[in-house]
Amino acid sequence: MTEMCTFLPEVLRFPDLAVARIRFGDQVFTSPGFLETPWSLMHAFETPGQGKGSIELFYRELNEKTYQQPFLPREQHLVGNLAALIAGSVSEKALKKLLSQYTERMKELRGINQTTKILEDSRNMEEALQRICNILPDAMQYPTATVASITYNKKRFVSPGFRESEWKLKQRFELPDHKKGVIEIFYLENFPIEFEGPFLKEELELLENIASLISGSAIRDVFKKLNYE
Template identity: 40%
Template sequence: MNLQENNNSPVVYPASGKTQDTGSCLKPIPLPIEGQTDEVEIALRERVKELNCMYGIFQLAERHHSSLNRFLFELVNFLPNAWQYPDITKAKIVFRGHLFLSTGFKISNWYQSSPVLLNGELMGECTIYYTEERPVVYEGPFLKEERILLNNVAVQIGNIAGRIAIDEELEEINRQLKLERQALQEANMALKVILSRGEAARQDIYNDINQNVDKILKPILLSLEAQLPPSQKIYTQLILSNLEDISSSFVTNLSGVCNCLSPVEIAVSNMVKNGLTTKEIASLRGVSPATINRHRENIRRKFKIVNQSVNLSTFLQSNLNILE
């Protein structure tokens, strides 16, 4: 029995199964007229192919998320299956100057093309060819739905290319960071070796100085001290004490603890630390005791022990020896 559209007849909507008047705001789904079944089946089959095409594109993008070239290479061979005549369909994709052609590709007069954009900038195009003539239906031999599909494919190529480009950039950044981290680790290891060698060299120099002082200078000074009158032995004792300070880095520590001390104040501090009196220091330096007292006051002020019952000699010996 032929089913004819009748505006006065109720129409069945598959979504609800209820009858509605044709005056409703919803448009009815027309039932196929006898003899049109083949056309409906063909149309449905084409829609399924289009859906499979879009689904396949997303699958390819997932499979080749880190390689844009591989994605486009497989896509260009996948696209012909979504068109009405896959046996005579060929595809071409151009992206950033790179050309991708489907198997057995050849140019013909029957084609449709869509631009590929990335962030609004033209990057290439996607083109579908029929290698044989077919009846004109919409855009030449191509269906209206195929034009829509091709436009959607071009949009997805741009979107997926953007995501893959970001992934590739992140991968390159991670690779560079890994290389820099390795280089930094190697540099740290090299620095540790250098510091270790420097410390060993410093210790060797320190040991050499001590040996020279003990084996050469001290015997000479002790021999000289034995020949001097008691009033002059203080000089050799001071020299011996200073040699001990050199080997124990007293002067270096003194400068490091309070770098505001002047060279004269450092010299006076050294003598005070070795137990010399103000009069003895003044005699050795050729100045008055009052001058040495001013230096001692400045030293106490800079060490912040003014007006404290702290012996300066004891302070210098106890506090600075900690740093040796």
């Protein structure tokens, strides 16, 4: 539950302003820097034979983008789904498995949110690709045994401690100037077989989404230049 609390703020639009709390029976779990405020989203749940609980998200403060609608419908849906899934767990073992699976899903969402912000904030594509490489390992199932690289325009950007291995996941992308690139994830150890080798389906989908974000960001830049010319 503690790990879940840590990840929950990361799937919101403004993770730096968000905190989370999960109540489960007599236990209370909170994310770092927790502060209860009036700007909250809460879903209650009750598990068979295990007691009641709730999932709560708070914004510590509001900005001009969150003032009218602090929590987006997709964020409300995500928390509601998590509460419903916890409520449906019939045993402690099932609950632990569920939380593990949902944690991986939230890692994926966090990676997408971080990539979106990087693409918005970076001065150029090369800077963005290096920063994306640096955050990709944390979005994977085994972050301490993961490295990443992005090859684009005859340059290769790599995460710290990079080296290749036989356990690889690859996703290609193409920008409007027809220059192509490839995102690669390597596990540095041999892990159990999952969806594609040792990689989860969610990890494959993450790379597909990040490739789409990179391509989409480049397309937006082209339109901006056309509008200014």
